[in-house]
Amino acid sequence: xxxxxxxxxxxxxxxxxxxxxxxxxxxxxxxxxxxxxxxxxxxxxxxxxxxxxxxxxxxxxxxxxxxxxxxxxxxxxxxxxxxxxxxxxxxxxxxxxxxxxxxxxxxxxxxxxxxxxxxxxxxxxxxxxxxxxxxxxxxxxxxxxxxxxxxxxxxxxxxxxxxxxxxxxxxxxxxxxxxxxxxxxxxxxxxxxxxxxxxxxxxxxxxxxxxxxxxxxxxxxxxxxxxxxxxxxxxxxxxxxxxxxxxxxxxxxxxxxxxxxxxxxxxxxxxxxxxxxxxxxxxxxxxxxxxxxxxxxxxxxxxxxxxxxxxxxxxxxxxxxxxxxxxxxxxxxxxxxxxxxxxxxxxxxxxxxxxxxxxxxxxxxxxxxxxxxxxxxxxxxxxxxxxxxxxxxxxxxxxxxxxxxxxxxxxxxxxxxxxxxxxxxxxxxxxxxxxxxxxxxxxxxxxxxxxxxxxxxxxxxxxxxxxxxxxxxxxxxxxxxxxxxxxxxxxxxxxxxxxxxxxx
Amino acid sequence: xxxxxxxxxxxxxxxxxxxxxxxxxxxxxxxxxxxxxxxxxxxxxxxxxxxxxxxxxxxxxxxxxxxxxxxxxxxxxxxxxxxxxxxxxxxxxxxxxxxxxxxxxxxxxxxxxxxxxxxxxxxxxxxxxxxxxxxxxxxxxxxxxxxxxxxxxx
Numbered sequence: 001x002x003x004x005x006x007x008x009x010x011x012x013x014x015x016x017x018x019x020x021x022x023x024x025x026x027x028x029x030x031x032x033x034x035x036x037x038x039x040x041x042x043x044x045x046x047x048x049x050x051x052x053x054x055x056x057x058x059x060x061x062x063x064x065x066x067x068x069x070x071x072x073x074x075x076x077x078x079x080x081x082x083x084x085x086x087x088x089x090x091x092x093x094x095x096x097x098x099x100x101x102x103x104x105x106x107x108x109x110x111x112x113x114x115x116x117x118x119x120x121x122x123x124x125x126x127x128x129x130x131x132x133x134x135x136x137x138x139x140x141x142x143x144x145x146x147x148x149x150x151x152x153x154x155x156x157x158x159x160x161x162x163x164x165x166x167x168x169x170x171x172x173x174x175x176x177x178x179x180x181x182x183x184x185x186x187x188x189x190x191x192x193x194x195x196x197x198x199x200x201x202x203x204x205x206x207x208x209x210x211x212x213x214x215x216x217x218x219x220x221x222x223x224x225x226x227x228x229x230x231x232x233x234x235x236x237x238x239x240x241x242x243x244x245x246x247x248x249x250x251x252x253x254x255x256x257x258x259x260x261x262x263x264x265x266x267x268x269x270x271x272x273x274x275x276x277x278x279x280x281x282x283x284x285x286x287x288x289x290x291x292x293x294x295x296x297x298x299x300x301x302x303x304x305x306x307x308x309x310x311x312x313x314x315x316x317x318x319x320x321x322x323x324x325x326x327x328x329x330x331x332x333x334x335x336x337x338x339x340x341x342x343x344x345x346x347x348x349x350x351x352x353x354x355x356x357x358x359x360x361x362x363x364x365x366x367x368x369x370x371x372x373x374x375x376x377x378x379x380x381x382x383x384x385x386x387x388x389x390x391x392x393x394x395x396x397x398x399x400x401x402x403x404x405x406x407x408x409x410x411x412x413x414x415x416x417x418x419x420x421x422x423x424x425x426x427x428x429x430x431x432x433x434x435x436x437x438x439x440x441x442x443x444x445x446x447x448x449x450x451x452x453x454x455x456x457x458x459x460x461x462x463x464x465x466x467x468x469x470x471x472x473x474x475x476x477x478x479x480x481x482x483x484x485x486x487x488x489x490x491x492x493x494x495x496x497x498x499x500x501x502x503x504x
Numbered sequence: 505x506x507x508x509x510x511x512x513x514x515x516x517x518x519x520x521x522x523x524x525x526x527x528x529x530x531x532x533x534x535x536x537x538x539x540x541x542x543x544x545x546x547x548x549x550x551x552x553x554x555x556x557x558x559x560x561x562x563x564x565x566x567x568x569x570x571x572x573x574x575x576x577x578x579x580x581x582x583x584x585x586x587x588x589x590x591x592x593x594x595x596x597x598x599x600x601x602x603x604x605x606x607x608x609x610x611x612x613x614x615x616x617x618x619x620x621x622x623x624x625x626x627x628x629x630x631x632x633x634x635x636x637x638x639x640x641x642x643x644x645x646x647x648x649x650x651x652x653x654x655x656x657x658x
Binding site: 272275276278279280281282283284285286287288290291294308312355356357 | 546547553556557560593640642644645
């Protein structure tokens with residue numbers, strides 16, 4: 001090796017080292033054995049706030065909080081003894097007086113003869129890391145103490161984390177389920193849901209309060225409401241999903257019972273109205289026949305009695321045809337005209353409305369049949385009509401119309417039921433679709449409109465209400481939209497819970 | 505609809521409310537033979553035929569079609585019996601029965617109804633301290649007559 005080359009190499013190595021030190025994010029500082037700063041890199045300026053010329057020749061104690069000055073004696077002692085201090089976490093002070101956590105590594109610096117002449121110190125600002133650690137610990141504690149199942153999975157649907165709530169809801173320990181496909185929790189007939197969920201997640205969409213069925217380790221099904229959000233890395237790429245699942249089996253059970261109870265209540269109200277409609281003409285018929293049998297009547301008188309009896313019986317059979325047919329509802333959707341269902345309901349209440357001085361105005365423009373379960377829609381109409389009647393104890397006008405309307409996502413039928421009754425106050429209006437809310441005191445069950453909304457929404461439809469309590473212009477209008485293609489969606493929604501009831 | 509033989513019973517011309525009382529003692533005599541019944545039902549055919557049947561069964565019966573009409577007629581007709589439907593517009597049968605009990609306590613009252621859903625109304629009257637016998641529609645005319653007679657003997 002030619003002479004002189006080692007010097008060149010040494011110089012190059014020194015430059016290289018200097019470049020590394022200058023570009024380091026960490027503070028790299030050297031000091032002598034008295035603690036006087038002898039070099040100061042750009043990282044040190046960034047972290048501590050002092051420029052090199054402010055610090056070189058100054059005591060390192062400027063960087064140490066007064067209450068920790070004893071640390072420096074300890075550090076210098078170690079250095080003098082030739083020891084190295086690694087990743088020592090402590091507190092330092094910035095130029096602006098702010099105290100902050102650092103991790104320091106301090107090594108002795110020796111001269112050519114091996115004598116220790118000072119120390120190099122690498123300090124890293126760890127305030128960010130500590131903050132992250134803290135929030136991570138907090139989050140972990142939160143996740144673990146949550147009642148809800150909180151699960152994360154990657155974009156292949158592989159489970160990557162599993163909290164205590166998940167263990168309680170699904171029965172699996174974290175160790176046995178992490179690394180497994182999320183499909184283990186999804187009933188086979190709903191596996192298509194996961195594809196849809198993953199598709200949405202990949203496009204960054206969030207899925208909120210989606211009610212569905214999941215499977216417990218034991219094979220039993222659980223009704224859950226899930227909220228799924230994409231997890232992104234620091235570059236904003238979606239790398240997985242967090243899923244929060246809540247057990248809603250109990251709530252669903254109560255809801256089903258409430259729906260059932262309301263069905264019975266509606267049926268009861270209809271039955272009472274029907275009984276009245278049938279028993280009155282029957283009583284007349286009994287009277288008329290009794291009278292016709294009396295002695296001493298002319299033929300004309302007898303004929304009059306009997307023909308009146310006949311027309312009263314016509315009334316009975318009309319009511320029976322119109323009303324008792326409802327309850328033959330088999331539960332499967334059939335093609336019907338909404339107009340016919342509405343007429344059935346109106347015929348039950350017609351006499352009541354007559355007695356209460358309510359004029360009925362109907363406009364039907366639904367020339368197309370729609371696929372619904374007639375019993376359900378009759379229940380909805382019956383509920384709305386009887387609400388309208390209750391709102392008009394001193395008479396009024398009931399306007400009912402059906403119209404074919406076209407929306408972005410397809411055609412449907414709109415039913416509008418408007419009364420001129422006392423109206424609903426604004427602060428109550430927002431609550432009328434809530435379960436167990438009633439403005440009718442003891443007479444209302446408070447679930448009629450709620451059930452009406454459930455039924456309408458099952459068909460992918462909508463129900464809305466507007467109302468005014470202004471004198472001379474009061475009244476309530478209910479608008480229902482039912483799409484023609486709605487009953488298909490209905491099938492899955494309505495049947496899934498029932499079929500799972502059997503498993504439980 | 506015009507029914508044979510009803511005109512006499514449905515009281516075409518109403519007696520005036522004031523000054524039309526018959527002599528009380530004479531009224532009592534006639535009452536023993538022909539007790540008066542006021543029939544109230546918004547079903548006109550039912551009200552009319554019921555009054556006709558009662559008329560043929562030894563009562564003097566008048567039919568009216570709502571509670572206010574009934575109240576108006578009370579002073580002049582002075583019925584011994586009130587037979588009233590329950591579910592009627594404007595004033596229900598129980599409200600009418602309570603009003604008449606307060607104004608004419610001697611009147612014997614029978615409700616008749618074709619509706620199952622009147623329990624609340626009856627409960628309501630019970631809490632006010634009033635209870636009335638109830639006949640369910642449809643009822644055979646002979647049982648109706650029998651029911652009224654029984655009521656008279658209590």
